[in-house]
Amino acid sequence: MRFSENHEWVTRDGDEYTVGISIYAAEQLGDIVFVDLPDDDSEFDAGDEAAVIESVKAAAEVYSPVGGTVIATNPAIEENSGLVNEDPEGEGWLFRIRSDNPGDYEALTSEEDYRDSIQ
Amino acid sequence: MTEFKRTELHGFHAGQGARFAPFAGYEMPIQYTDGALAEHRHTREAAGLFDVSHMGQIAVMPSNGDMSDAARVLETLLPLEIESMPVGRQKYGLLTNAKCGIRDDLIIARKEDHFMLVVNAANKSADLAYIRESIATSCQVDMIEDRGIIALQGRKAETCLRSVLPGLPGLSFMDVCDLDTEFGQLWIARAGYTGGDGFEISVASGEISGLAQTLVDATDARPAGLAARDTLRLEAGLCLHGSDIDETTTIIEADLAWAVNKSRRPGGPKAGGYPGADVFAAERDSGAARKRVGLGTDSRSILRSGYSLFSDEACTDNVGVVTSGGFGPSVNHPVAMGYVDRLHAGPGGGIYCMVRRKPVQVTVTGAGFLQSSFVK
Numbered sequence: 277m278r279f280s281e282n283h284e285w286v287t288r289d290g291d292e293y294t295v296g297i298s299i300y301a302a303e304q305l306g307d308i309v310f311v312d313l314p315d316d317d318s319e320f321d322a323g324d325e326a327a328v329i330e331s332v333k334a335a336a337e338v339y340s341p342v343g344g345t346v347i348a349t350n351p352a353i354e355e356n357s358g359l360v361n362e363d364p365e366g367e368g369w370l371f372r373i374r375s376d377n378p379g380d381y382e383a384l385t386s387e388e389d390y391r392d393s394i395q
Numbered sequence: 396m397t398e399f400k401r402t403e404l405h406g407f408h409a410g411q412g413a414r415f416a417p418f419a420g421y422e423m424p425i426q427y428t429d430g431a432l433a434e435h436r437h438t439r440e441a442a443g444l445f446d447v448s449h450m451g452q453i454a455v456m457p458s459n460g461d462m463s464d465a466a467r468v469l470e471t472l473l474p475l476e477i478e479s480m481p482v483g484r485q486k487y488g489l490l491t492n493a494k495c496g497i498r499d500d501l502i503i504a505r506k507e508d509h510f511m512l513v514v515n516a517a518n519k520s521a522d523l524a525y526i527r528e529s530i531a532t533s534c535q536v537d538m539i540e541d542r543g544i545i546a547l548q549g550r551k552a553e554t555c556l557r558s559v560l561p562g563l564p565g566l567s568f569m570d571v572c573d574l575d576t577e578f579g580q581l582w583i584a585r586a587g588y589t590g591g592d593g594f595e596i597s598v599a600s601g602e603i604s605g606l607a608q609t610l611v612d613a614t615d616a617r618p619a620g621l622a623a624r625d626t627l628r629l630e631a632g633l634c635l636h637g638s639d640i641d642e643t644t645t646i647i648e649a650d651l652a653w654a655v656n657k658s659r660r661p662g663g664p665k666a667g668g669y670p671g672a673d674v675f676a677a678e679r680d681s682g683a684a685r686k687r688v689g690l691g692t693d694s695r696s697i698l699r700s701g702y703s704l705f706s707d708e709a710c711t712d713n714v715g716v717v718t719s720g721g722f723g724p725s726v727n728h729p730v731a732m733g734y735v736d737r738l739h740a741g742p743g744g745g746i747y748c749m750v751r752r753k754p755v756q757v758t759v760t761g762a763g764f765l766q767s768s769f770v771k
Contacts, residue, residue, distance in 0.1 A: 306622070307432040309722040310695055312751065328751050330697050332431045332622060332722055335751065361430070 277365070278381060279390035280341035285365055288381055293342045293373045297329070300394045302364035305331040308357045313349040313371055320344065320373070322380040327370055329360065341384055344375030402448035403543050403600045407607050411618045419516035421449040424620040431622035435724045438589060438627060441551045443619035444610055448543030451519025452597060453526065456509040456535040465510060468530040473503065474646075474669045476656040480505045485571050485584055489646060489654050490514075490522065495671025495678070496642040497649065498525065500634065502595075504571045504584060511571075511582070513544070513595075515636050542582075543603040547616060548593030548627070555614035556594055559606070566594075578602040578609075589624070590631020629730050630723040632689060632761070638700060639687060639718045639732055645671070647678035648734065650687045686740035689760035690717060690731040690748075696755040697722055698731040698748055705747045706739060708754045714739045714746060735759065 277287050283301035287294045302308070312328040320326050326340040349371045352359055360368035375381075385393070399422040408415070413424035424446065426434060437443055457465035466477040473488045480486065485504035489497050499518040504511045514522045519538070527536040547556055557563050560576050566585035574581045579599040587593035598606050610616045625635070634640045640649045652675075658665045661676045690698055697720060704715035720731030739746055744759040 306426065307430045309432075309697070312695070330695075330722070332626070335697065335699070 277387045278341075278384035279387065280339065280384055282339050282341075283394075284338060284341050286341050286381060286384060288378075291374055291376065292347065293344070293375055293381060294369050295326070295338075295340060295342070295371055295373065296369040297338060297360065297364050298390070298394075299364050301336075302361050302368070305329060305333065305336055305361075307332045308360045310357045311353050311360060311370065313353065314346045316346055316348065318346045320346070322383075338370060340371075340373060342373055342375050342380035343377060344373040346371055347374050348372040400449075402446055403603050404446040404448060404545075404607055407604050408446065408618070411611070413618070413620065416621075418621055419449055421516065423449060424618070426620040426622045427618050429617065431620065431626065432724045434617065434619035434623035435626050437617050438549045438619050438623060439591060439725050440549065442547055442549035442555045442593075442614065442616040443589075443623065443627075444607060444616045445546040445548065445619055445624055446543070446607075447546050447595070448603070449516035450544060451512075451514040451516065451522060452539040452542060452544070453512040453514060453519075453523055454509050454535075454537050454539060455512065455526070455530070456537075458533055458535055460508070462505075462508065462510075465530075465534050468533050469503070469510060470659075470665070471668060472526065472529055472670070474655040474659045474672065474675070475503065476658040476665070477503065477505075477510070482507055483571055485511075485569050485586065486656075487654055489651060490525075491646065491669055491671040492642055493670045494643075495645040495647075495674035497636065497640045497644055497646065497651075498522070498642055500636050500640065500654075502584070502586065504582075506571070506573075517637055539597075541600050542597050543600055545596045545598060545603065545607055545610075546587055546589075546593060547596065547610065548587045548589040548591060548619075549616075550592055551615050552593045555610060555616045556596075558614055559609050568592075578606040581606075588633055589627035590633065591627075625719075626721055626723060626730075629719050629721055629732070630725055632732065634687070634732075635719060644687070644734075645678060645683055646675055648683040648685050648687060652679070682737055685715065685734045685736050687718075687732060687734055688740055688742075690720070690733055691758040691760045692729055692731070692748075692750075692755055694728055696748075696750045697729045698733075698750065698755075698757065702733075702748050702750070704733060704735055704739075704757065705749075705754075708747050710747055710749050710754050717748070 320340040321343040327338040408424040412428035571584040579602045582597035702717040706712040715735030717733040723730035
C-alpha cells in the first residue's frame with residue numbers, strides 16, 4: 277500500500293490499482309454522508325479529482341493518485357457511505373483504475389513514511 | 396498562543412472521549428466517540444446531554460425590589476410582554492438595535508425576585524455591557540460565574556431526568572423551577588433548542604460534573620457535542636445567532652415576527668418602545684428586502700454556509716446566500732436555510748446553487764423540516 281500527499285491510499289494488483297482514503301483522512305472528515313464516485317471508463321491523470329466525499333462537516337475532493345481508466349467503483353458504498361468511516365483502508369475502498377504506467381504508483385509515499393508523517 | 400476557556404465539564408468531556416475544537420473562545424466538545432450522526436439520532440430517539448455552560452446567565456434584579464420596574468426597563472430593550480409574565484415561566488426574545496437588527500437572541504425567565512437571561516456565548520460580554528449600561532440606574536445586572544448549564548434533550552429526557560431527580564415537578568414547555576437536590580439547587584427549564592422535548596438545567600460549578608456523570612452512567616442519556624447540536628437545531632429550522640441572524644438581519648427579514656409579543660406589535664397596547672420598533676412597523680407593512688427561508692434540494696446535494704444562490708441555472712444572477720446547511724440525520728436528507736431577495740422568497744419557488752461545480756435546483760420552503768414535539 278502506498279499513499280499520496282492528500283491522504284489517499286493505493287494498492288496494486290498487476291495493472292489494476294485500488295484507491296481509497298486513509299484512516300487518518302476518514303477520522304478528520306467525521307461521519308461520511310455520501311460519496312460521489314466516478315463513472316466506469318472515466319479517464320484520469322494522476323492528481324485529477326476523481327471523487328467527492330460529503331461528510332457532516334465538509335465536502336472533500338478525492339484525487340486519483342494514479343492515472344488511468346476507472347474499471348470499477350465500490351457498490352457497497354452506494355448503500356452505506358458509513359463503510360468509509362468503518363473500514364477506510366479495506367472494505368471502504370472507493371474505485372479501481374487500470375493503468376499502463378507503474379511510475380505513478382512508484383512515485384507515491386511508502387506506508388511506513390506516510391504513517392510517520394501523520395504522527 | 397491563544398488561551399481558550401474551558402467549562403467545568405471539560406474533564407467529563409475528556410473522559411467521554413470528546414474531540415474538542417474552539418467555539419466562542421471556549422474549547423468545546425464537537426463530538427464524542429459515537430460520532431455526530433449517532434449523537435444526533437440518539438438525542439431524537441432517547442436523550443442527548445449537551446454542555447452549554449459557555450452561554451451567559453445574566454441576572455437582572457430591580458434595585459428597589461419591585462419586579463414591575465425591572466419588567467418595564469427590560470421591555471425597553473426587548474419587544475416582549477414581560478410585565479404580565481407569571482413567575483415560573485420563560486420566553487424566547489430578541490435583543491434589537493436601532494435598525495431592528497438582532498444583537499442576540501435569548502431566553503428570559505421570571506423568578507420570584509429577579510429575571511434570568513440566558514444569552515449566546517459569543518455575545519455574552521457585549522450583552523452584559525449593553526444591558527447594564529441601559530438599565531443600571533434601576534437594576535442590578537450580574538453575570539452568574541459559578542454555575543454551568545446542561546441541556547438534556549430528547550423524547551426520553553424527562554424519564555432520564557426524573558430517574559436521577561425523583562423530586563422533579565411536572566413542567567410544561569417553557570416552565571421554569573428551582574429544585575433542591577443532591578446536586579445543590581438546580582434551576583430547571585423545560586425547553587431546549589433541538590426542536591423536541593428537553594430540559595435546560597443550571598447547576599453550580601462544583602456539582603455539574605456529578606450530575607452529568609450520573610445522567611450518563613445511570614440513564615439512557617449519552618453525551619452529544621456541538622456538531623449534533625447544530626444539525627438538530629437546523630432540522631428544526633431554528634436560527635443560530637452569528638450564522639442565520641445577526642445585527643444586520645431585521646426581525647422581519649429573519650422571519651421571527653412571531654417572537655415580538657402581541658402587546659408590543661403596531662396597534663398593540665404597548666406598541667413600540669424598543670430599539671428598531673419603527674423599522675419593524677415599516678417592514679411589516681411594506682415587506683423586507685430579503686427573507687430567511689428553508690432550502691430544499693435533491694438528496695445528494697448538501698448546501699453549505701456561504702454558498703451563493705442564483706435565479707438562473709447558469710448561476711450568474713445572485714439572489715441570496717446559504718447561512719446554515721448540512722445533512723439532517725433524522726430526515727435523512729440535506730437541510731439548509733438562507734436568505735433570498737423578496738422576489739424569490741415565495742415558498743415553492745425554484746432557484747439554483749452551485750454544488751461541486753454543478754448547478755443544482757433548490758426549492759424555497761419554510762425553515763423547519765420536522766414536526767415539532769414540544770410538550771404543551
